[in-house]
Amino acid sequence: VTTAIGIDLGGTKILAVLVRDGAVEAVAKRDTPREGPPAVLEALVAVARELGPDDLGCVGVGAPGPVVPGTGRVGPATNLPGWDRPIDVSTPVAAALGVPTELENDANAAAYGEHQLGAGAGSHDMLAVWLGTGVGGGLVLGGRLWRGRGLAGEIGHVVVHPGGRRCGCGGLGHLEAYAGRAAMEREARRRHADGRATRLVEIAGEKRMKSSVFAKALAAGDEVAAELVGEAVEAVGAAVGNAALLVDLDRVVIGGGLGERLGQPFIDRVVTAAGRRLDGSGLQIVPAQIGDEAGALGAALLAVDRYPR
Amino acid sequence: VTTAIGIDLGGTKILAVLVRDGAVEAVAKRDTPREGPPAVLEALVAVARELGPDDLGCVGVGAPGPVVPGTGRVGPATNLPGWDRPIDVSTPVAAALGVPTELENDANAAAYGEHQLGAGAGSHDMLAVWLGTGVGGGLVLGGRLWRGRGLAGEIGHVVVHPGGRRCGCGGLGHLEAYAGRAAMEREARRRHADGRATRLVEIAGEKRMKSSVFAKALAAGDEVAAELVGEAVEAVGAAVGNAALLVDLDRVVIGGGLGERLGQPFIDRVVTAAGRRLDGSGLQIVPAQIGDEAGALGAALLAVDRYPR
DSSP states (O other): OOEEEEEEEOSSEEEEEEEETTEEEEEEEEEOOSSOHHHHHHHHHHHHHHHOOTTEEEEEEEESSOBOTTSOEEOOOTTSTTOOSOEEOHHHHHHHHTSOEEEEEHHHHHHHHHHHHSTTTTOSSEEEEEESSSEEEEEEETTEEOOTTTTTTOGGGSBSSTTOSBOTTSOBSBTHHHHSHHHHHHHHHHHHHTTOOOHHHHHHTTSOOOHHHHHHHHHTTOHHHHHHHHHHHHHHHHHHHHHHHHHTOSEEEEEHHHHHHHHHHHHHHHHHHHOGGGTTSOOEEEEOSSGGGHHHHHHHHHHHHHSOO | OOEEEEEEEOSSEEEEEEEETTEEEEEEEEEOOSSOHHHHHHHHHHHHHHHOOTTEEEEEEEESSOBOTTSOEEOOOTTSTTOOSOEEOHHHHHHHHTSOEEEEEHHHHHHHHHHHHSTTTTOSSEEEEEESSSEEEEEEETTEEOOTTTTTTOGGGSBSSTTOSBOTTSOBSBTHHHHSHHHHHHHHHHHHHTTOOOHHHHHHTTSOOOHHHHHHHHHTTOHHHHHHHHHHHHHHHHHHHHHHHHHTOSEEEEEHHHHHHHHHHHHHHHHHHHOGGGTTSOOEEEEOSSGGGHHHHHHHHHHHHHSOO
16 A cells, blocks of 8 residues: 655645545645745645645655756746746655655646546557646656656647747747637737627636636637637647657547636547548547646656655 | 668668678668569568578568558558558568568668667657658657557658648648658749749759759759748748657757758758757757668667567
8 A cells, every 4th residue: 555645736726635545535725825935845745744644655746847857856937936946845845744755747747647547547658738827738658757858748839830829938839829728818808909899808807817718708609719719729639639640649638727618529629620640540639537636646646656665 | 799681661772781780781772673562572582682691680671651560561652552551571571581570660760770870879869850752750769769559750740830731641731741852842843833933943844853953953042942941941840849849859860862962051940940949958950860771770770679689
C-alpha cells in the first residue's frame, strides 16, 4: 500500500487529494496566498497536514510553470505573485512533511492523471489539451510522462495560423490566441467595440467572460460566439491533428474549463477539423473525465512512481 | 564485429551499403525494376549478393511506404509500380540471403542514420525532415527510432496553412504542398501559366524542375523562385517549430534534395521562421550530413540493433 498526497497549485486555489492505492480518499482546498512564494510554500505544507495520514509515503506537487526535470524547482510562474524565477518547492515541502516530494508542471501532472485513471486509460501514446484561461498540454509516450527538457507538451504555443492573431506571449497565430478563454474574451470585446452586438458581452458585462458565458451565448445562437468557437474548433483540430500525425498518437484527451463546458459536440467538431489525414490511424479524440482533481491526482501518482514503497 | 547490409529501396534506384562496425565499406546500386514487386524483391537480393561478405550478420531494408512495426511488410507504395498493398519484404529477403532481415520506412531509416552517424549525433530527441519530391520525416526519441504504430514522423502532412494550397494527398495546407519539390513545381508552372515570367520554367523547360533548377533561379534573382522558396521556408519553420515545441526536441536535421541544394542559407531562414518561442529551448536546426546513403546506412544500423551478434 502506498499512500500519497497530490497537490495542484493553481493561480487562485490550491487543491490537494489523498490517494491510497490509486483511489482518491479525501480532498482539501484553500485559496492561493497572494503574499509571495514563502506563503505559498507554507500553504502547500498546511493543506497536506490537513489531509495528513499516518502512513504518508510521498507528496507530489503540480505547479503552473516550467519545471526542469529533477531540479524540484518551478518558475517563473506568471500566475503566482512574486514567483518571477525558478523556486525550489520539493526541498522545503519534503523537509516540512518528512517524506520525499516530487514536483511537476501542472498540465503534465493532469495529463498523467487522465492517462492513469481517466480518459486516457489503456492508451499508449496520448496528448492532453487543456483549454482554460490559456491552453496547456501534456504528452504521455509509451505510457510514461514525456518531459523532454521540461518544456514538452506546450501545444498552446504551436502556430496554427502563420502571421495570425497575437498571442498573450507576443507570438502570432498560436493555438492559445484562438482557443484560450482569455484570448477569446479579448477578441469578443474587440468585435463588440467594433460595433458587433453579442450576448457574450451582455451576459458577462464588465466581469470575466467565463466558459459558461461562451456556452450560454452559443446555445442562444449568438453569432460572435459561434464564430469564436468555430475558430477555436478549427485551431484545436489543426494542432491536435498535427501532433497526432507527427508522434502517431492513439488518443487525444481534451479538457479544461472550455473543453468541459462545451463537451461532446465540441469534441465531435474537433474530430472533423483534425481531418481525413488521420483516417486509419486509430486515433481517438475524447473528453477528459476527471475534472478539477486531475492535476492533484496525477501529481500524487507521479510521486508514487518516483518513490515507490 | 557485426557486418550488415543496408538497402534503400527508392522509386528510381536501389542503393546498398556494406557496414562493418558502423562504417560504410562498400556501396552498390542499381535501377529499381518497373515490373512489379517480385522483380523488386529479386533486385534487393541481387544487390545484397553483389556486396555479399562471408560474415554477413543481418540485412536492413528501407522502403518507401508505411511499415507496421514487426510485420516485415510495407505498402501501399505509390512510387513502386504494382505495389498497391502491404507486401512482405523481410521473409523472402531473409530466406534468400540466410540472415535475419529488418524492414523500416525509408524516411525513418534515414533519420536513424543521421542520428547515429551524421548531423544528429549526440542528440537525444531529434526530428529529421526530408525535403524531396515530397516531404518526409523521422523521429528519434530518447535515442531510439520512434515508430508509433508505424506512421510517426509524417511531418509532410501536418497542416501549416488551414484551408491553404492543395497537397498531392488531397488535403489542404499541408507542409508538402509548400515545401515538396513536386508541389513547388506545380505552383511555379501555375504562376507561369497565369502570366508570370520565371527562370524556373525557362531552365527546366518541359523537364522535371529539379532542386538544382530552384537553386539556379534563386541565385539569378528570379522573383517566382524567391516567392516559392520563401513560402517553403515559412512552412518548414512553422512545422518544425511546432514539432520542437510539442516534443521538446533538441535537434532538427533538414535534408533531402531541396534541403541539400539550398543549404545553410535556407536553414538559417528556417531557424528565423521557427520563431522566438523556441529561444532558450536549446534546439539546434542543422543540415543533414550523410546525403544519399543515409537511408541504407540507417537501415543497416537498425538491423544490427535488432539482431546483434
